[in-house]
Amino acid sequence: MAKSYKHGDAGRPRVGLFVTCLVDLFRPSVGFAAVKLLRAAGCDVEIPRAQTCCGQPAYNSGDVKDTREIAKQVIDAFEEFDYVVAPSGSCAGMLKLHYPTLFVSDVVWQQRARALAVRCHELVSFITDVCGMDSVDASFDQSVTYHDSCSGLRELAIHAQPRRLLASVRDLRLSEMCDADVCCGFGGTFCIKYPEISARMVSDKMANTEASGANNVLGGDLGCLLNIAGALKRHGSKIKVYHVAEILADMADVRAIAEGEEPK
Amino acid sequence: MRVTSQAFRTRAAVALKNVELQRAMAKAKGGFVDKRRVAIEALPEFEQLRSVAREIKEHTLSHLDYYLERFESQVIASGGHVHWARTPAEACEIVVGICGGVGARSVTKGKSMVGEEIAINPALENAGLEVIETDLGEYIIQLAKEPPSHIIAPAVHKTRDQVTDLFQEHHSRYGYNQRVTEIPDIVNEARQVLRDAFLSADVGITGANFLVAETGSTIIVTNEGNGDLTNTLPAVHIVTASIEKVVPTLEDATAILRLLARSATGQEMSSYTTFSTGPRRSTDLDGPKEFHVVLVDNGRSQMLGNEFHEMLRCIRCGACLNHCPVYGAVGGHAYGWVYPGPMGSVLTPLMVGLEKANHLPNACTLNGRCEQVCPMSIPLPKMLRQLRVREFEQRLTPARMRWGLSIWTYLARRPHLYQPVMSILVRLLEILGRKRGRFRYLPFAHGWTKVRDMPAPQGQTFQRAWRQSGDGSRL
Numbered sequence: 001m002a003k004s005y006k007h008g009d010a011g012r013p014r015v016g017l018f019v020t021c022l023v024d025l026f027r028p029s030v031g032f033a034a035v036k037l038l039r040a041a042g043c044d045v046e047i048p049r050a051q052t053c054c055g056q057p058a059y060n061s062g063d064v065k066d067t068r069e070i071a072k073q074v075i076d077a078f079e080e081f082d083y084v085v086a087p088s089g090s091c092a093g094m095l096k097l098h099y100p101t102l103f104v105s106d107v108v109w110q111q112r113a114r115a116l117a118v119r120c121h122e123l124v125s126f127i128t129d130v131c132g133m134d135s136v137d138a139s140f141d142q143s144v145t146y147h148d149s150c151s152g153l154r155e156l157a158i159h160a161q162p163r164r165l166l167a168s169v170r171d172l173r174l175s176e177m178c179d180a181d182v183c184c185g186f187g188g189t190f191c192i193k194y195p196e197i198s199a200r201m202v203s204d205k206m207a208n209t210e211a212s213g214a215n216n217v218l219g220g221d222l223g224c225l226l227n228i229a230g231a232l233k234r235h236g237s238k239i240k241v242y243h244v245a246e247i248l249a250d251m252a253d254v255r256a257i258a259e260g261e262e263p264k
Numbered sequence: 265m266r267v268t269s270q271a272f273r274t275r276a277a278v279a280l281k282n283v284e285l286q287r288a289m290a291k292a293k294g295g296f297v298d299k300r301r302v303a304i305e306a307l308p309e310f311e312q313l314r315s316v317a318r319e320i321k322e323h324t325l326s327h328l329d330y331y332l333e334r335f336e337s338q339v340i341a342s343g344g345h346v347h348w349a350r351t352p353a354e355a356c357e358i359v360v361g362i363c364g365g366v367g368a369r370s371v372t373k374g375k376s377m378v379g380e381e382i383a384i385n386p387a388l389e390n391a392g393l394e395v396i397e398t399d400l401g402e403y404i405i406q407l408a409k410e411p412p413s414h415i416i417a418p419a420v421h422k423t424r425d426q427v428t429d430l431f432q433e434h435h436s437r438y439g440y441n442q443r444v445t446e447i448p449d450i451v452n453e454a455r456q457v458l459r460d461a462f463l464s465a466d467v468g469i470t471g472a473n474f475l476v477a478e479t480g481s482t483i484i485v486t487n488e489g490n491g492d493l494t495n496t497l498p499a500v501h502i503v504t505a506s507i508e509k510v511v512p513t514l515e516d517a518t519a520i521l522r523l524l525a526r527s528a529t530g531q532e533m534s535s536y537t538t539f540s541t542g543p544r545r546s547t548d549l550d551g552p553k554e555f556h557v558v559l560v561d562n563g564r565s566q567m568l569g570n571e572f573h574e575m576l577r578c579i580r581c582g583a584c585l586n587h588c589p590v591y592g593a594v595g596g597h598a599y600g601w602v603y604p605g606p607m608g609s610v611l612t613p614l615m616v617g618l619e620k621a622n623h624l625p626n627a628c629t630l631n632g633r634c635e636q637v638c639p640m641s642i643p644l645p646k647m648l649r650q651l652r653v654r655e656f657e658q659r660l661t662p663a664r665m666r667w668g669l670s671i672w673t674y675l676a677r678r679p680h681l682y683q684p685v686m687s688i689l690v691r692l693l694e695i696l697g698r699k700r701g702r703f704r705y706l707p708f709a710h711g712w713t714k715v716r717d718m719p720a721p722q723g724q725t726f727q728r729a730w731r732q733s734g735d736g737s738r739l
């Protein structure tokens with residue numbers, strides 16, 4: 001795999017992988033892909049045991065108290081690392097931008113949250129922007145389109161990085177969809193609270209995906225991908241859905257999201 | 265206007281099935297977004313201007329009392345009157361009182377969101393006055409007896425066919441019996457009908473996009489020129505404006521004006537930008553004999569300095585609506601009050617009470633597109649989340665949500681419990697879903713499976729698989 005170590009072999013940075021609850025529960029292969037990419041980018045990767053979820057469900061439901069407790073747990077588990085990396089823009093954004101706002105009246109924890117925040121990154125932007133990786137050793141003889149998940153795009157400015165790395169995947173053809181930057185209708189608990197509106201939003205996303213002519217849709221946030229894959233399947237579409245890390249790590253031999261043993 | 269925001273879910277569901285509405289919205293949406301993008305791309309100093317505008321507003325808001333009093337004294341110095349209204353009821357009383365004082369019988373109106381907010385039309389009609397909206401969009405919805413569905417394009421939810429039908433129904437009494445189907449003809453017919461109204465109105469009521477403290481001027485921007493006829497032809501001009509509309513100087517107003525039309529319609533400037541300063545002077549060729557400004561608070565002074573302070577920077581451009589995928593899907597009426605979309609989801613709970621509008625802050629994916637386009641850089645998602653905090657504290661969050669959430673957070677805060685429990689759950693789901701790779705129905709996840717399949721998990725949690733791989737040493 002392409003090597004572009006920033007720190008050199010001796011001083012390999014220690015990265016704590018924040019797996020995210022959705023990857024942990026639904027799609028461990030994304031976690032393994034993340035480990036593979038981080039190692040290729042010159043990092044030592046560890047997975048702290050004391051991690052569950054970043055607290056977004058509570059945070060976005062107005063439950064500040066529980067969010068704070070979860071944030072403290074994450075800070076405790078990760079502050080020993082040089083970097084904290086998550087294969088998700090929304091969870092990385094939560095740690096990076098929102099944790100420090102949780103402790104306005106608690107100087108000690110605010111300091112700790114801030115110290116962690118500057119070392120937090122989303123996976124793809126980390127290996128490109130911080131580790132300086134600009135290509136991967138992978139091949140995928142398929143056409144793909146890329147959905148920009150909202151938090152990654154707007155909170156962390158992730159747009160060019162995944163495309164740059166995808167361009168280095170052998171045989172892969174990227175065909176952009178219209179409105180790639182428009183929300184897919186997931187929105188965490190939004191999609192279960194307002195299923196009809198969410199359905200309408202994801203159907204726009206499906207239409208744009210289909211119009212792109214690509215056979216695969218990729219993205220950097222599993223929440224959106226579960227939503228898009230679930231909707232595509234419900235409507236009998238043949239388009240496959242992968243997390244971008246799986247393609248970049250040359251791990252597309254796993255079954256696509258929502259594909260069964262007998263794909264229809 | 266009655267607040268029906270509690271029926272958001274039902275109204276949204278109906279809207280999603282309304283073919284005409286969906287057609288009208290689809291047509292409008294792309295237009296607004298593309299035109300704005302072109303206009304902003306042609307303005308390299310957009311970001312700079314944005315921070316200047318923000319500064320102007322923040323400065324004004326932190327000295328709001330000073331600038332409002334300065335505005336008042338300048339209006340008086342130019343021969344006009346200023347009235348202060350704490351509530352919508354007070355504002356209506358003042359306006360009706362002015363109309364009564366001059367024995368008015370008919371009133372023409374320019375488009376005004378504050379007018380909608382204080383519900384001035386029913387108040388005037390109850391007092392026996394005839395009220396005619398002169399903005400084409402407002403006129404259309406007045407005929408249809410509907411509230412506006414957008415803050416700058418009130419009839420955006422109507423298709424051309426629907427307008428044609430409305431005109432045929434209402435204009436035959438003026439002798440227009442032909443069906444007009446082309447846009448220029450529709451506009452023309454409305455113009456003809458409205459012309460008589462302009463000439464015979466006793467009072468003209470407009471809103472204001474800006475109040476200028478240094479000169480006592482009020483400024484409106486329109487594309488039809490109807491505002492000019494509304495404020496120059498009748499003998500009395502009443503401006504209804506909310507207190508955060510004030511800016512210190514004319515220069516400040518023009519700086520923000522450069523952002524307004526570009527963000528709203530993608531124009532560099534709207535077709536008409538009209539300044540009103542006091543009543544007609546002896547040397548003026550036209551203008552009203554009396555000039556009144558009604559300054560409306562309606563909860564705004566409460567927002568000064570609290571966590572919703574930044575909302576007072578809003579210039580009502582509508583960009584957040586145009587870029588909101590939820591608004592684009594359900595249209596403005598679903599929101600159930602005057603202000604729809606992201607800005608409305610913040611303002612409505614603050615103005616009518618959270619308990620009457622607690623859906624609105626939740627009907628949002630927090631995707632952040634609104635904040636990205638807002639010319640005044642208002643952190644709308646942050647405020648919607650802040651309202652959710654209030655809901656949670658006031659126990660307005662639905663019980664089922666609270667329960668689900670508390671089970672989740674209980675586990676999430678206990679990794680040693682969470683991991684074995686999730687391992688079993690994930691294993692079970694994998695076995696059940698292996699064949700198809702997904703579920704068409706899952707109990708407890710009805711909201712999800714109602715409209716889409718639930719992908720099955722791969723089978724083991726990552727944590728477990730990782731330990732089995734010798735912490736990655738056997739990869």
Ligand code: SF4
Nearest residue numbers: 578579581582584638
């Ligand atoms: S919140 Fe911002 S984008 Fe929305 S109407 Fe107000 S100024 Fe415009």
